[in-house]
Amino acid sequence: MSETTxxxxxxxxxxxxxxxxxxxxxxxxxxVHKGTIFGLLGSNGAGKSTLIKILVGSTRPNAGTVTVLGxxxxxxxxxxRNVLGYMxxxxxxxxxxxxxANIRFFGAAHRLPQLDQKVSQVLEFTGLTNRADDAVGxxxxxxxxxxxxxxxxxxxxxxLFLDEPTAGVDPKLKETFWQHFRQLASEGVTLFISTxxxxxxxxxxxxxxxxxxxxxxxxxxxxxxxRGNTTVKIWHGALVEQQTVTEYPTQLPAVLARYGLDPAIxxxxxxxxxxxxxxxxxxxxxxxxxxxEAPRVTVSKN
Amino acid sequence: MSSQxxxxxxxxxxxxxxxxxTATVVKRVLAQxxxxxxxxxxxxxxxxxxxxxxxxFFDSLGNLAPSRYIVPVGALIIHFLTYILCSIVLVRERxxxxxxxxxxxxxxxxxxxxxxxxxxxxxxxxxxxxxxxxLAWMFNLNYDLAKQFSIYLVIWLLAVISIALGILLxxxxxxxxxMLPTIPMVILPSVFLSGLLIDVDKLPLWGQLLAFLTxxxxxxxxxxxxxxxxxSLGDQFASLAGLLLYGLLVLLLATLTLREQEK
Numbered sequence: 001m002s003e004t005t006x007x008x009x010x011x012x013x014x015x016x017x018x019x020x021x022x023x024x025x026x027x028x029x030x031x032v033h034k035g036t037i038f039g040l041l042g043s044n045g046a047g048k049s050t051l052i053k054i055l056v057g058s059t060r061p062n063a064g065t066v067t068v069l070g071x072x073x074x075x076x077x078x079x080x081r082n083v084l085g086y087m088x089x090x091x092x093x094x095x096x097x098x099x100x101a102n103i104r105f106f107g108a109a110h111r112l113p114q115l116d117q118k119v120s121q122v123l124e125f126t127g128l129t130n131r132a133d134d135a136v137g138x139x140x141x142x143x144x145x146x147x148x149x150x151x152x153x154x155x156x157x158x159x160l161f162l163d164e165p166t167a168g169v170d171p172k173l174k175e176t177f178w179q180h181f182r183q184l185a186s187e188g189v190t191l192f193i194s195t196x197x198x199x200x201x202x203x204x205x206x207x208x209x210x211x212x213x214x215x216x217x218x219x220x221x222x223x224x225x226x227r228g229n230t231t232v233k234i235w236h237g238a239l240v241e242q243q244t245v246t247e248y249p250t251q252l253p254a255v256l257a258r259y260g261l262d263p264a265i266x267x268x269x270x271x272x273x274x275x276x277x278x279x280x281x282x283x284x285x286x287x288x289x290x291x292x293e294a295p296r297v298t299v300s301k302n
Numbered sequence: 303m304s305s306q307x308x309x310x311x312x313x314x315x316x317x318x319x320x321x322x323x324t325a326t327v328v329k330r331v332l333a334q335x336x337x338x339x340x341x342x343x344x345x346x347x348x349x350x351x352x353x354x355x356x357x358x359f360f361d362s363l364g365n366l367a368p369s370r371y372i373v374p375v376g377a378l379i380i381h382f383l384t385y386i387l388c389s390i391v392l393v394r395e396r397x398x399x400x401x402x403x404x405x406x407x408x409x410x411x412x413x414x415x416x417x418x419x420x421x422x423x424x425x426x427x428x429x430x431x432x433x434x435x436x437l438a439w440m441f442n443l444n445y446d447l448a449k450q451f452s453i454y455l456v457i458w459l460l461a462v463i464s465i466a467l468g469i470l471l472x473x474x475x476x477x478x479x480x481m482l483p484t485i486p487m488v489i490l491p492s493v494f495l496s497g498l499l500i501d502v503d504k505l506p507l508w509g510q511l512l513a514f515l516t517x518x519x520x521x522x523x524x525x526x527x528x529x530x531x532x533x534s535l536g537d538q539f540a541s542l543a544g545l546l547l548y549g550l551l552v553l554l555l556a557t558l559t560l561r562e563q564e565k
Contacts, residue, residue: 058402059564074563081408092399094330096337101330108326109407111319135337151403 008070009034009159009190010055015064017050017213024050026213027064032192032206034158037185039204039221040194041279046210048194049089052163055192056086068159082110085157089164091144092151095137099128099147102136107154122150125180141168149177159190166200178203198275211283221275227282228273234259235267248272323409327417331391335425342425345387349429352379353436360441373529374498374522376437377457380430381518382489384461388422389468389484393475402564411560415553419465426461430454445529452528452535456545460521463549467517470556492518497526517552520545 010032017025025047032038040048053059055066057073057080066073071080093102103119112118123132126146131139136147145165152160162181166174178200181191185205193204201207201221208218217224230248232255234241245251248270259265273281335342356375395401404414434454437443445453467488475481493499495509496518502510513519523541527533535542 053402053564056406057563058406078408081406084406086403086406088399088403090399092403094334094400096334097330101333105326105330106403106407109323109404109409111322155407 007033009036009068010038010192011065011067012051012055013065015051015054015061015066017047017054017059017061024213025054025061028210028213028215030208030215030218032190034190035185035188036205037181037191037193037203039201039207040192040210041196041198041201041207041275042194042210043196043283045212047213048210049163050213051210052086052161052192052194056084056161082155083158085152085155085160087148087152087160087162087165089167091136091148093136093144093147096135098133099123099136099139099150100132102147103150103154106151110155112155118154118156122153125153126150127176142170142173145169145177146173149180153184157189159192160184162191162193164194164196166195166197174200198279202275209279209282216282224278225272225275228275228278230273231269231271233267233269233271234265235269236264237266320410320413323413324417324420327409327414328421331418331421332424335421345383345425345429346432349379349383349433350436352383353433353440357440370526370529371498372437372441372443373453373457374518374525376433377460377521377525378489378492378496378498378518380426380433380457380461381464381492381521383429384422384426384464385468385488386485387425387468388418388465389472389481390478392418392469392472393478393481397477405562411562412557415466415469415557415560418469419462419553422465423462426465427458430458430461433457449528449533453525455535456521456524456528456542459545459549460517463517463545463552466549466552466556470552470559473556473559473561488516492516495519497522517545517548520548 008031010030012028012030015025015028016023028047028051030038040051042048050059054061055068055073057077060074068080069083073080073084094105097105100119100123103122104115107115107119120129123129126149128143128146128150131143136144139147145168149162149165152162166177169177181193181203185191193200195201202225204221206219207221207224209216209224217227226247226249229244229246230252232243232245232252234243243255245255252270353376356372356379360372392401395404401414431454434450434457438445438450471484471488472481475484491512495502495505495513496516497513498518502513502519505513520541524535524538524545527537527541528535530537
């Protein structure tokens, strides 16, 4: 086995899945490297949850193959269970049981040695120690998400699939979650996270943008941001000249060079498209977004 | 928290894993049952009240020989109560995705089914005992200890099978609403076709064939033989074996039809 193959945690090849007439996935290809945070970004119905369900073995694809750590989730499920963690979109917890009892139950499936100690560790990791013995039914949405995350972590998996883990979570807790995710990735855990939140997507090492069961783009967030436009506003006193450039790192110098060090310029504003704008534009395009528009400079005078 | 490296494909003792995970499911379901005090109380009070109503009913009939009906009707009540005991719970597990989570974490179908069956059997055992003690007390059933034990065994077996039947049919329901119509579909044929009210051989052929599909048919045959003065378990050995086989078949089907993957 080559070193490159060993480095791949998740491999997805031409995966298709339909529900009746609805095509949830239309031939998805992806690779995720070990120890990275991979984000799936897309609006509702893009196929993110379906893809994750296929990867954890709870939904079968109609075509294509997937492997997680080189194992088929359907044919080698038994081997995969101990190294795979899954946090579904819904909390999927027993509300009448305590946080500790929930985590202990799912941990016991893996027959872990020193289970109680591991349960205490994840309770501490997710900041639940003080509420460990309270019934989950009385928890807020964010607290339930924490318990759900703890359930996915208790057996210390090597690959973690998180389906919209911060949905309904307040910004402070979201930040805490991401600190956990970064820590896990630094320890070598691969995280596969679906989200529809732009700020969250930018925190991933790599990002796939999905629409209607297709991957529109798959790259680092930095490179995806470069697909957007940058609006340059050049102020000459009260007059504003506006130019739009694509791929600003290479095109912006040309725009600025045109003006040189003109003392009449009183102010310079750069406004970069947000990830949301880029995504909306990609989704709106009829042609696949993988054909990136050639860099161009447009000049307009106000 | 540090990541633990687990070697993939590590050999484990399959039998030990099966027993351990099944016991985990049993413990969790029992813990949930104990937390739900209202459900627990209703599950134990309901048979008491129903048996009391039965006493009033038989007393009002006067000349009808109660011995022909009392024990089998007790069995019917147990069949009804235990069938609905856990059938809704598994549907709820599917809806809240805890069932998916169980599978992803490595629980197997047989472990889940047996875990549920064993946990609810604890409750069914108590229910059966309550019904039989109340029956014996209210109707002055003077059976010897061996016969009482045999009757208890048959009804207890019917209770366990009824739980398994509830689990089996819940596998075909997406939500609680879809499960509810199965209750009369299971219970009413048991009332009319099992031989409880009229002998099965007086039914048309299709009715006789349908009778084989009701567990109460087998249990009723054994109980009718047992309550005779010299009756014993061996008198209806074929029906007893039929009841056991029925139970095993339902359990097997329940395990095979529990969906690991979503549709």
